[in-house]
Amino acid sequence: MTIHVPVIDLGALRGDHAADRRNIAEAIDEALHTVGFMAVTGHGVDPALTASMFAAMDEFFAQPLEEKLSASPAEPGSPRGYTRVGSTAQASAHDVATKPDLVETFNAGLDPIPDTAYHRAAAEFFAPSVWPAAPAGLRDLWGTYLSTMQDLADQILGLMAEALGLGPAYFEALIDKPMASATVNRYPALAEAPSPDQFRGGAHTDYGTITLLATDGVPGLQLQDSDGEWVHVEPVADSFHVNTGDMLSFWSGGHWRSTWHRVVQPAGPPPYPSRTSIAYFHSPNADAIISPLPITVGTAGAAPHESERSDFEPVVAGAYLRSKLDRYHAARSTAQP
Numbered sequence: 001m002t003i004h005v006p007v008i009d010l011g012a013l014r015g016d017h018a019a020d021r022r023n024i025a026e027a028i029d030e031a032l033h034t035v036g037f038m039a040v041t042g043h044g045v046d047p048a049l050t051a052s053m054f055a056a057m058d059e060f061f062a063q064p065l066e067e068k069l070s071a072s073p074a075e076p077g078s079p080r081g082y083t084r085v086g087s088t089a090q091a092s093a094h095d096v097a098t099k100p101d102l103v104e105t106f107n108a109g110l111d112p113i114p115d116t117a118y119h120r121a122a123a124e125f126f127a128p129s130v131w132p133a134a135p136a137g138l139r140d141l142w143g144t145y146l147s148t149m150q151d152l153a154d155q156i157l158g159l160m161a162e163a164l165g166l167g168p169a170y171f172e173a174l175i176d177k178p179m180a181s182a183t184v185n186r187y188p189a190l191a192e193a194p195s196p197d198q199f200r201g202g203a204h205t206d207y208g209t210i211t212l213l214a215t216d217g218v219p220g221l222q223l224q225d226s227d228g229e230w231v232h233v234e235p236v237a238d239s240f241h242v243n244t245g246d247m248l249s250f251w252s253g254g255h256w257r258s259t260w261h262r263v264v265q266p267a268g269p270p271p272y273p274s275r276t277s278i279a280y281f282h283s284p285n286a287d288a289i290i291s292p293l294p295i296t297v298g299t300a301g302a303a304p305h306e307s308e309r310s311d312f313e314p315v316v317a318g319a320y321l322r323s324k325l326d327r328y329h330a331a332r333s334t335a336q337p
Helices: 018-034 047-061 065-069 090-094 117-121 138-163 246-251 317-335
Strands: 007-009 037-041 081-083 104-109 179-187 201-204 210-215 221-224 230-233 240-244 261-263 275-283
Touching: 007 018, 018 037, 018 138, 047 104, 047 138, 047 179, 047 210, 047 275, 090 201, 104 138, 138 179, 138 210, 138 275, 179 317, 246 317
Parallel strands: 007 037
Antiparallel strands: 037 240, 081 104, 104 179, 179 275, 201 261, 210 240, 210 275, 221 230, 221 261
C-alpha cells in the first residue's frame, strides 16, 4: 500500500499575500494532524545546492572503508562523523531491539561553533564536526546547506505557529539557536531481502521540532498509519519531506502527530538499488521549555482540550534530546561490527 503525503506549495507565499498564508497554515495543520508528514514544494532552495550535496556525498561513500573510517566520531557518544554499515539501530532510541540497520551515515553540525555563553553551556549539543580529507570543499558546502535548511525551517515553523493560532513570531525566541545538524544516510544496494527483524532504518519517531528530508527519489520510506499498518510513501519530486518531531508534537499537546516511520527496501523482489537521503534535524534551543502551548485555533478540527493536554509533562529540550541520544549511542557502541 502506498500513501501520497499532502503536498504544500510554499511558492504561493511570494509577495505579501495574507490569504495565501492562512490557506497554507490551514493545509499544514491538516497534514500534521492527520498524517504527521507533508512534502513542501516551491520552497526556494536552489536545486543545484541539493544536487551538489548528493554528488559530494556520493564521492565520500564511494571511498574505501578505511578512508571513511578516518572521519569516525572523535569521542564515544558523539553524533558527528562517519558510522559504518551495521553500527546503528534507529529503534534502539525507543528501547526496541532489532538487528543493526543496513545503512552508513555521515553527520555534521554548526561549524564554526560560536563562542557564546549559550553555546558553551550547551556544548554537548554542539560537538565539533569531523571532516574527511575528501571530497574537497565539503565543509563549506555543508555550511551553506545547513544555513539554507535553517532558513527554510524558520519559515515553516512560522507558518506552523500561525496554524496553531499563535502568531508567526511565536517560536522565534525558542529556535534562534537551534540544536540542529544534518545526516546523510546511504543505504547500500541489496542482492536479497534482509531478515524480517532487520531494516535499512528501524522504526522510530524523530526527536525534535521538524525534519527536512531530501532523497534521491528511490522509494523505501514507510509511515505507520492510524491503524498501525506500515505504508510506503510515494516520493515527491523537487520537494522536502517534512515531519513532526516529538517536541513539536508535545508543544501542540498531541494535536500534531509525531509519526512512526522506517526505511525498508522498495516493494517487489530483489535486487534492490542503493538509496541516499539527507536529513536536516531541527530541535529547539537547548534551554527551551517544551509544554503544551495555549492553542486557540485548530483548523483541522477542534484544538485539543485541556484534558487531552494534561498527559504531557513539561521537558527541557536539551534534556529530552539527550535522553534519546544516550539510548541510541549506547546501542551503537554494542552494535559495532
